[in-house]
Amino acid sequence: MERQIINKKKRVFSVEPNKIPPSEVFTRKYTRLLVPALKKLNMNKNSSQANQLTVKHEVDMALALSAQEFAWSRFLLQKLSSSNNPTTTTSSSSNGIRIQKRSGKEGGDEDGEIEEKLRELQKLLPGGEEMNVEEMLGEIGNYIKCLELQTIALKSIVEDTT
């Protein structure tokens, strides 16, 4: 963690901070975190089953560590440190039921549905349930962005190795 902070500081000093798009910063951080972690994993590889979980764990950990400016990353780190099994996306797959579009006919109902959907969204975001709705909506924005960057980085890593 300290090294990360030092690295962060180094980067800020060496390159003008305003010129680096945050997406690039994130991607760089992410790949720099993930690839060595994966290498370490490969050294200690046991069974493939355990490997999947630990890879996921490392993936999530790298995500959380690369995005420490955001509130959801703290919650993600907490989750990861408390349990070794990553719980972030497993919940999404269990909630994979597509939410049906219901157009509320009455004013009260529509508001209730919206509330319900906001709660669904809160469940998706790590730590979303601890935030209030407005904050959560803001955090969802950068969570989405980081997820997108993460998928791009993962894709390139996977392609690189196959």
Place this chain on the structure above:
Amino acid sequence: MGGESNNEGEMGLNHGHDPSMPLYAKTDPYFSSSDWDPVVNGGGFSSSHYPSVVMDNPGMSCFTHYQTGSGYPDMPASLLPFGDCGGGGGESVGRLMRAGESHDQVLDDGVLGSSPSRKRRQAEAESQRNKKAVEEYQEDTQRGSDQNQKKHKDGQNKESSQSEEAPKENYIHMRARRGQATNSHSLAERVRREKISERMRLLQELVPGCNKITGKAVMLDEIINYVQSLQQQVEFLSMKLATVNPEVNIDIDRIIAKDLLQPRDRNTPTLGLSPFTSFHGTIPNISTTANPQYNSLPQTTLESELQSLYQMGFVSNSSTMSSFSPNNGRLKPEL
């Protein structure tokens, strides 16, 4: 007069916009920073999209969006009146007012704010219109009585009226009360809803294919599905990474080897010769990874040849790829 009131109204709207910026920026600096380009178009969530967006006039802002109201047959009744505020504000008020020409007065008064000042302005306006003084006065009293009635009904009318155009506020409160419990409660809720709608608009730009969607519920659906799909994608990719790992093993080691063995190449000929001789028939076990080509080489390879072939090995001929797998077990102890 109408034009004036509209201008004042817009100015009031824009003026209300500024104090809200730091509010939002406080909670989310990255949304307001210009660096985070993908998240926000052109930096800041401000005026580029919503020229007349308002934070302080909660009754006004969100509903410029819903102004046409065509897509919302199911919008709560409380919201509909607001929808008219932007353009056809006069019309809605005109509906409420009994006389058509009085809506100008109402707009003026509304812009100016609280009820006492409104009554003052009404009096001034009345004095200006001498011909229709009687009618106006009658209108005024009617209006005044109506307003008083509403004031009694809605306890904290003044607070809300200061932030919005008051007479409209009064009348709209009548309608709004259907969906909302008390005035103070509704006011806070309205502010909250405003914030939520603003952020949802930002999210709309983030999530692909949501530009045409208008409507909170559908938008939320899309966002939820998008986040779920992203998370599933990450999960899938990490699983793929896990399964690919056995071969990744080699590559990562190769990457490590590439870095580490460059200085070590000096030593390899001495080391490499003995395994090379012993494994002559099999795949050579020289420290460099992808070089089964060594099979065909003469045993007395010099260091330079080793290095050049080391580099050539990375061209990875398809014929030699098959020999990769047996290298699995061998390479690890080498490295």
